[in-house]
Amino acid sequence: MRTQVGIVGAGPAGLTLARLLEVAGIESVVLENRSRDHVEQRIRAGVLEQGTVDLLTEAGVADRLHREGLVHHGIELQFDGERHRVPLSDLTGGSTIVIYGQTEVVKDLIQARLASGAPLYFEAEDVSVHELESERPSIRFRHDGGKHELECDVIAGCDGFHGICRETIPAGVLTAFSRDYPYGWLGILAAVAPSNEELVYAHHERGFALLSLRSLEFSRLYVQVDHDEDIREWPDDRIWEELHARLGLEGWNLAEGPVLEKGVTGMRSYVVEPMQYGRLYLAGDAAHIVPPTGAKGLNLAIHDVRTLAEALVEWYGSGSRAALDAYTATCLRRVWRAEHFSWWMTSMLHRDPGDDSFGLRLQLSQLRYVTSSPAAATSLAENYVGLGTL
Numbered sequence: 063m064r065t066q067v068g069i070v071g072a073g074p075a076g077l078t079l080a081r082l083l084e085v086a087g088i089e090s091v092v093l094e095n096r097s098r099d100h101v102e103q104r105i106r107a108g109v110l111e112q113g114t115v116d117l118l119t120e121a122g123v124a125d126r127l128h129r130e131g132l133v134h135h136g137i138e139l140q141f142d143g144e145r146h147r148v149p150l151s152d153l154t155g156g157s158t159i160v161i162y163g164q165t166e167v168v169k170d171l172i173q174a175r176l177a178s179g180a181p182l183y184f185e186a187e188d189v190s191v192h193e194l195e196s197e198r199p200s201i202r203f204r205h206d207g208g209k210h211e212l213e214c215d216v217i218a219g220c221d222g223f224h225g226i227c228r229e230t231i232p233a234g235v236l237t238a239f240s241r242d243y244p245y246g247w248l249g250i251l252a253a254v255a256p257s258n259e260e261l262v263y264a265h266h267e268r269g270f271a272l273l274s275l276r277s278l279e280f281s282r283l284y285v286q287v288d289h290d291e292d293i294r295e296w297p298d299d300r301i302w303e304e305l306h307a308r309l310g311l312e313g314w315n316l317a318e319g320p321v322l323e324k325g326v327t328g329m330r331s332y333v334v335e336p337m338q339y340g341r342l343y344l345a346g347d348a349a350h351i352v353p354p355t356g357a358k359g360l361n362l363a364i365h366d367v368r369t370l371a372e373a374l375v376e377w378y379g380s381g382s383r384a385a386l387d388a389y390t391a392t393c394l395r396r397v398w399r400a401e402h403f404s405w406w407m408t409s410m411l412h413r414d415p416g417d418d419s420f421g422l423r424l425q426l427s428q429l430r431y432v433t434s435s436p437a438a439a440t441s442l443a444e445n446y447v448g449l450g451t452l
């Protein structure tokens with residue numbers, strides 16, 4: 063088998079890259095080790111930046127997103143028993159965010175890929191990448207009982223944080239930068255109308271909580287827990303109790319509903335540099351992770367693959383490697399901005415078990431500042447909706 067671009071991973075990064083290349087007339091093969099069902103049901107992100115929506119629109123995969131996505135113009139920050147609105151659109155010249163689940167983005171991309179007849183293999187086993195320094199890198203895998211080798215011009219490692227592509231790069235090439243947090247998020251999807259129109263990020267002495275949504279019928283809610291929390295310790299009643307305690311306000315009620323899904327996610331900041339080696343290019347969570355508090359992970363993944371697709375179009379079109387060579391530097395500017403913003407939002411809103419009352423007062427002061435100073439609020443807003451050019 064032979065293709066121009068071999069793509070490992072059918073998450074948002076791999077599927078969007080495949081679509082962008084297809085639109086540009088560049089061939090690709092996508093290899094995913096999980097089933098289609100698994101990939102389509104994995105609940106993760108919910109907030110799309112304007113730039114992400116624009117890109118999916120240009121790529122012709124946003125019809126349902128425009129029909130079903132919920133456009134939001136602000137978020138709320140809650141602390142000291144009060145909610146404060148951050149008017150994102152007013153502060154950013156009209157930018158918005160769109161609430162549309164990652165599951166739905168992935169379903170739309172898979173449907174478009176299958177409709178086009180371009181290759182996408184689910185349940186590919188023992189995927190491995192080879193000859194990365196040569197002009198003919200290849201991907202070996204097993205599928206449907208057969209062994210295959212896919213020769214490529216380049217390989218895109220879009221296989222997430224636990225994938226194999228980054229691990230294949232020889233020792234000493236990559237430098238990793240990371241930060242761990244002493245907490246995680248327990249998230250639920252509940253069949254109940256969201257109790258608030260906009261997202262609420264709540265700072266509370268019992269720990270952070272987030273009220274989000276997937277649609278007008280489904281709420282998505284999170285509470286801060288220990289980083290290695292055992293989900294079995296959290297029957298539904300306990301989760302609701304904690305959500306009421308952290309999000310509760312006089313005169314406002316959090317509506318409960320059946321819990322359809324629940325899980326714990328650890329929090330981590332992580333970046334590798336460079337994001338490329340020979341003819342392998344890493345994109346999305348394969349190269350960097352942010353804690354979810356800034357809602358940046360999916361958006362960053364999409365930005366990486368836009369950069370990679372543009373560079374590949376230039377290379378195939380003119381033979382110039384300039385944009386491909388600059389791939390890491392171009393991506394990292396946005397990656398590090400998002401790393402800082404996500405770390406900052408996380409540190410401002412969570413209770414660190416090792417922190418003291420001095421730290422708590424700094425957090426509250428910072429929250430008061432971003433909700434009262436237009437300059438500080440604008441800084442939060444422009445990062446949250448996504449910075450255009452960096």
Ligand code: FAD
Pocket residue numbers: 070071072073074075076093094095096101105106107108109110164186189220221222223224225226249327345346347348354356357358359360361362363
């Ligand atoms: P992934 O989605 O991880 O996709 C990688 C794919 O590669 C997977 O399908 C995997 O099965 C496949 N794969 C792995 N190994 C192999 C292999 N060996 N061979 C073949 N395939 C392989 N981001 C936001 O922007 N906004 C949010 O609101 C937000 N909220 C989040 C909430 C939670 C609870 C979590 C966990 C994450 C959240 N994120 C959010 C982050 C976002 O979900 C990720 O950043 C995003 O999924 C990254 O996409 P990706 O395609 O790079 O990686």
Ligand code: PHB
Pocket residue numbers: 106107108109261274275282354355356357
């Ligand atoms: C979500 O709806 O899943 C969500 C929203 C905002 C975040 C993180 C996750 O910051």
